[in-house]
Every structure is written in C-alpha cells, then in structure tokens.
Amino acid sequence: xxxxxAKSALHRGVGVALWRQIGDEIRRGIGAGLEDExxxxxxxxxxxxxxxxxxxxxxxxxxxxxxxxxxxxxQGRGTYVRRQKxxxxxxxxxxxxxxxLEGQVRERQIELLGHTHEPATATIATALDLxxxxxxxxxxxxxxxxxxxxxxxxxxxxxxxxxxxxxYFAEKHSITEALALSGINDYRRASTTIxxxxxxxxxxxxxxxxxxxxxLVARGINVDGDGRPIQYSQTRFSAxxxxxxxxxx
Amino acid sequence: xxxxxAKSALHRGVGVALWRQIGDEIRRGIGAGLEDExxxxxxxxxxxxxxxxxxxxxxxxxxxxxxxxxxxxxQGRGTYVRRQKxxxxxxxxxxxxxxxLEGQVRERQIELLGHTHEPATATIATALDLxxxxxxxxxxxxxxxxxxxxxxxxxxxxxxxxxxxxxYFAEKHSITEALALSGINDYRRASTTIxxxxxxxxxxxxxxxxxxxxxLVARGINVDGDGRPIQYSQTRFSAxxxxxxxxxx
DNA sequence: AACAATTTGTCCGTATGTATA
DNA sequence: TTATACATACGGACAAATTGT
Numbered sequence: 001x002x003x004x005x006a007k008s009a010l011h012r013g014v015g016v017a018l019w020r021q022i023g024d025e026i027r028r029g030i031g032a033g034l035e036d037e038x039x040x041x042x043x044x045x046x047x048x049x050x051x052x053x054x055x056x057x058x059x060x061x062x063x064x065x066x067x068x069x070x071x072x073x074x075q076g077r078g079t080y081v082r083r084q085k086x087x088x089x090x091x092x093x094x095x096x097x098x099x100x101l102e103g104q105v106r107e108r109q110i111e112l113l114g115h116t117h118e119p120a121t122a123t124i125a126t127a128l129d130l131x132x133x134x135x136x137x138x139x140x141x142x143x144x145x146x147x148x149x150x151x152x153x154x155x156x157x158x159x160x161x162x163x164x165x166x167x168y169f170a171e172k173h174s175i176t177e178a179l180a181l182s183g184i185n186d187y188r189r190a191s192t193t194i195x196x197x198x199x200x201x202x203x204x205x206x207x208x209x210x211x212x213x214x215x216l217v218a219r220g221i222n223v224d225g226d227g228r229p230i231q232y233s234q235t236r237f238s239a240x241x242x243x244x245x246x247x248x249x
Numbered sequence: 250x251x252x253x254x255a256k257s258a259l260h261r262g263v264g265v266a267l268w269r270q271i272g273d274e275i276r277r278g279i280g281a282g283l284e285d286e287x288x289x290x291x292x293x294x295x296x297x298x299x300x301x302x303x304x305x306x307x308x309x310x311x312x313x314x315x316x317x318x319x320x321x322x323x324q325g326r327g328t329y330v331r332r333q334k335x336x337x338x339x340x341x342x343x344x345x346x347x348x349x350l351e352g353q354v355r356e357r358q359i360e361l362l363g364h365t366h367e368p369a370t371a372t373i374a375t376a377l378d379l380x381x382x383x384x385x386x387x388x389x390x391x392x393x394x395x396x397x398x399x400x401x402x403x404x405x406x407x408x409x410x411x412x413x414x415x416x417y418f419a420e421k422h423s424i425t426e427a428l429a430l431s432g433i434n435d436y437r438r439a440s441t442t443i444x445x446x447x448x449x450x451x452x453x454x455x456x457x458x459x460x461x462x463x464x465l466v467a468r469g470i471n472v473d474g475d476g477r478p479i480q481y482s483q484t485r486f487s488a489x490x491x492x493x494x495x496x497x498x
Numbered sequence: 499a500a501c502a503a504t505t506t507g508t509c510c511g512t513a514t515g516t517a518t519a
Numbered sequence: 520t521t522a523t524a525c526a527t528a529c530g531g532a533c534a535a536a537t538t539g540t
Contacts, residue, residue, distance in 0.1 A: 011460040012525085012526080013525085014269075014459065014460045014461060015266035015272075015313070015526095015527090016264065016460065017264035017515085017516065017517090017526095018516075018517070019264055019517090020263075021461075024446075025449075028447070028449070056518080057516085057517060060264075060516090064264065086444070091443075091495050191495065191496055192494065192495040193492050193493065194340075194492060195335070195488065195492040196464075196465050197273075197277060197488065198273045200274075200277065210263065212265045214445050214463055216443070216444070216445050239444060239445040243444040244444070245440060245443070246340050246341070246495050247440055261515095261528095262515080266526085266528090267527080268528085292506085293506070294504095302528080303528060303530070304529095304530095305529070306527085306529080309528090322505095322506065323505090323536080324505075324536045325506060325538080326504095326505070326506080326536075326537055326538085327504095327506080327537095328506080
C-alpha cells in the first residue's frame, strides 16, 4: 500500500503535463518507501518503466524537483532525496503559531512584511464582533524555519483596543508578546477552520513555492479571558513543508 | 482584496496548462466576489481580458468546471455557479465522522467498500500500541453527502479485541455503533494530524475527482475510556467540497 | 413585431509545447 | 539529432440564443 507507485495511473489531456504528474507522485512517494535507506531514488530507467513513460519525461520531472530543492542528483551515482522532514504545527486552544516548533527546527523567526490601519470588511467585522467598518489593524507576516519560508499569515486586530500592536510586534516579533504589551496576558484560540487549495500568486512569491503547489489555509479567532475576540487570522502553510496536528483539549 | 483576479499572474511552461490555472482561479474566486448576486460569472470575453489570455483558453477552463459540476452555462445568457456550499467537518476530542453534519446535508451515508484481516504494519502497530505484526482488521469506507462522495477513509482495529467489527459496521453503517456492539460505549479522539496533497488514482476514482484535485488527509487515533488505542484511521476529504474545523476543547 | 446588443457555441487555421520513438 | 503525433494557446469569423429597446 505504501509507496506503491506502480498502480498509480497517469492521465493525458487533463491540463497537467505528464512530467509534472510524475513529479507529484515522486514527491508523495518520498518518505513512503520510494527511496532506499540512503535516500537514493530508483534509476531513471526503472522509474520510466514503472510509470510507463519515456525516460526523458522522468528526467523532466526530476529536473523540476531538483530546481525546487527536493532532490539532488550526481552523475553516475544516482538521484538522492534532500532530507527535509515535514514540520508539525500544533492547533488547539493554546495555539501559538510562534511556539510549538521546539525540537523540530534550530531557528525560527517571524518577519513583519507590512501593516495597515483600515476599516474592517464584513467578514472581519463579524469575526471580531465589531460594528461594520470599524477600524482594524492588519499585520502581514511570514514565518521561517531555519531560513525556509513555511507560513504566511495575515492578522486583524480591533484598532480601538490595540492601537500599537504593529509597533509592539515589530519590536518583539511575537504575537503573544505584542498582545502582552497591550495588556492581554492570556488568550485562547476559540475556533480554527482548515481548508486546502492551490497556491495563488502571493503564496508562490512569499513562500517560494512552485506554481501549482498546495497550501493549507487555517483561519482562526483568538479571544481574551472574557471570551471577547481580539484577533482574527488567516495563515497559509506550504503543504509540502507542514502538517497540522490537533491535540485533544 | 477579495475576488481580485486581475493581479493574479499566470505561469507558462511550468507543466500546468493555462486553462487549468484559470480554472483554479475561478474556483477560488467563487464566493469571494467573482460572481454577481445571481451567481453569474463575468462574460468569457471579460475574463479573457482580465487574465490576459484568449477567450478559447477561458472557455477550456469553464468547460472543465462544468464537467466537474461547479458551473453551468446557457447560450446567450451567461455562465452561472451551481450553488454548493462547502461542508464543514468538526475535528476534536468528540469527533465522530458520521455525525457533525446535521443541518448541512439532507442525507448522509457511509458505505463499506471492503474489509480485510491482516498483520499490522510498523506504522499501524505503533499507533495502536500493538506488538509488531499482531493482527488488525482494516475497513475501507466511503462517506457520501446527498449522494456526493466527500470522504474516503481507511480504519484499522486490533483484531484480538474487535473480531466482529466488520460485520457490526456492515449492519449499522456507523463506527460509533459498531464499537458500541463491541462493548465500547465511549471513546475520544486522542490526536489528529492534517496534511494536504494532490489526489492519487484511488482518490480520483472513489471520490469522483478530476486529476490534479486536492485532498485533505486527516490521520487520527481513537482511544477508549482508559486511554488505550482502539482505532487508527486515515481519511481523505475532497478539498473542494470540505473544510475542517477545530472547535475549542 | 422587428431590431440591436450581448453572450455563448462552433468552425477555421496556425504556432508552440509535450511526449514518444 | 530528427521525425511524428497530440495537446495547448492564439486569432479571427460567424452562428445561435437571450435580452432590451
């Protein structure tokens, strides 16, 4: 069942080139028995036979994965997987996106890409329990793990209650600490919804994804001790580099 | 920000046809301001201008979405969105995949596609806290909402403890009730991990997806009142038809 | 009823990209 | 490298259906 590439059929004329379908299959096969204990993939000729395609087509797939940094190949030796285990992000009542990665990465960092002061859209106003068009502050952030972009998030805060959240965040590089400076010493995640879609243009740029990559989208509302909404956020994760885990409350 | 298709760039030569990229954009634009209050899309000529492509290319994208059942078009009138709101599946300690859809669909159903009695793989044995190669019973199931396939799941149970789980499930069409017949009156979801990937061949067949579609994969362990693992499961959801929600414990 | 404007459906041809041998 | 077949993308022209005047 695992890593069984042989049964996987390819489809022609569906708008996705064969070499790209094969690339997706190889990506999925990695870590599921496709490579050997040394991280070496089967030779191109064998892969071509398994998929039932010409060796040139497999080479195109491998070239793309090398370009993405997933594989590396050495003439005469073979093609190898660059080790990159998926990060696991915890989701739950105590979710803090900046935390929860201990032991998984050496270095993590959240960049502030920009911030605005603007009226809330209908969606945001509802989520934050504000009057329509009441002002919010929007932060645009990017999370990196060991220098690799893994998340891209947008967060909205009620401007009246958190006028200085942007500068606090710029100073501390942490939502939890920026909220603490604003007088919020505890908060929890009231709800999170998760969906998946293809990366759009912003995603491919900010997360350094290849077009056609998949992003996991997590939308959530944080509330203070009294249950009042203090933050609405939408985070896009690279589905290749991240998985989410829901721990029992 | 919402429904802003104009800024979205297309990418040539990346192995994904333009018409397919445009199809993804339209799919994403639906519900975010692309269609008007009657569910009508902008005319093909206008979409072509926005995307900077030929009308034929837009037509190819629309044809694919019509084939998928997302759109419908009428000569001389326009192209319309077939209303189909995304299902929301709750994930949490009390997760029961068969439940939680009340009010969202008229009719729901879980089919048993097959079952086996087999030795556990290393992964399964670890998850269920079994000795290596101890026997498990595997159920293959498919969930439908109003006749449309939305989930495809595989569940493993310790064979020693639940010898008749397959026949119980075949009778009741519910995991909760099948476990109840096995003497488990309460259980909870200890952990869930969520990832996203492209649909493989099995997914496209069983969930009636188009090749290149996205699936959300949820892996979870259910434990009994004493915290002993009773079930490991892996469920694939069509990302187009489903979102997951994590409610606060 | 008649006509114009709008929009989708179909046909032609041509150039480029993808995949095989 | 070359040749071949098919999918993709473009451009234009016109037919068919619907709506508004």
